[in-house]
Amino acid sequence: MPELPEVETTRRALEPILRGRTIATAKVYDARLRWPVPRDLADRLAGEAVLRLDRRARYLLLRLKDGTLIVHFGMTGTLRALSRPPARGPHDHLELTLDNGVVLRYRDPRRFGAVLWTADPAESHPLLACLGPEPLGPGFSGASLHAAIHPRRIALKLALMDNRNVAGVGNIYASEALFRAGLRPARPCNRVSLAACEKLVGAVREVLEEAIAAGGSTLRDYVDGTGKPGYFQLEHRVYGRRGLPCLACGTPLKELRLGGRSSCYCPRCQT
Incomplete structure (x- = not known):
């Protein structure tokens, strides 16, 4: 997608x-x-x-x-x-x-x-x-994300993919951002601190900016408006890598299902 x-x-x-x-x-x-x-x-x-x-x-x-x-x-x-x-x-x-x-x-x-x-x-x-703030815009911050999700008990990844909290973060880039922030996808939102939200916001911005610079991720048949594929799939650290060693620590990556979608994570690097 x-x-x-x-x-x-x-x-x-x-x-x-x-x-x-x-x-x-x-x-x-x-x-x-x-x-x-x-x-x-x-x-x-x-x-x-x-x-x-x-x-x-x-x-x-x-x-x-x-x-x-x-x-x-x-x-x-x-x-x-x-x-x-x-x-x-x-x-x-x-x-x-x-x-x-x-x-x-x-x-x-x-x-x-x-x-x-x-x-x-x-x-x-x-x-x-009904859309929330743009993830690359000034309205998205650790404070805004923490205020939106902290009272809730749902999984952090599901909250990150909720367009009311932040607009447009999908499965691929939510997985990658959570890895960079060191946060597990299933962590309950009410156990996510303001400091963790600030770190996650930075990771979301970083991942999206790098992906845009690489032309996006071509996993099947995606091409841009002039027919060019993207190359950020070569930089994926967790998405689609179930069972493969973590690129940071070597631990085999695990997978769970959240909201009907697969979520890969490192059980050592992400807490």
Whole structure:
């Protein structure tokens, strides 16, 4: 699943291609996504000017003259700019042709993603209005995280992946940040000190910044907006490494299930 670094990498790849261009035509080939693509989307987008691209959590926001196109990649979604587009494939859902002939194509084999339109401020959309602070923004701090999670008894990793506490930290990067902070995924939140939260916030920022610099993690078929894979998977210290030796101490890594997802950790380095 594309997480925050992958969405940010896609945004950075696409913005210089899209910014200032006009959408000449739009085609919806298959409206079946997590939420159906609006029936009138093609008509709404034709003639729209692209002002800029933003990101909020794991949502890509195409800011247009008269509204915002909200894109979520789900499990397998990609949005690519193609100067010489191949023939449409069975999993292509949406295609935007720019005024210079470049084609922007949304592909999603498993159809868990979303492409939505709003003419209102995007931040007021129900999907975005409930989001917590950005992990790389000034609103995310040890104090804010501690205040949000400390009264609760749920596992720390689940709280870190709760978008109300911090927006956009997914399974991969939560696992990696917890390892760097020396905290076990299952530790109850009410046993996490302010100092530990401050350390965790620093680890989250560090991991996300490194992942963005590496182009994200390509585990299956993720590529950015120009078709380039990421390389941060080569730097994973715990994610997907069950039974392998810890890169810090050599202890075999263990795995547990939290919220239906696997969580690898080092029983020695993480307490």
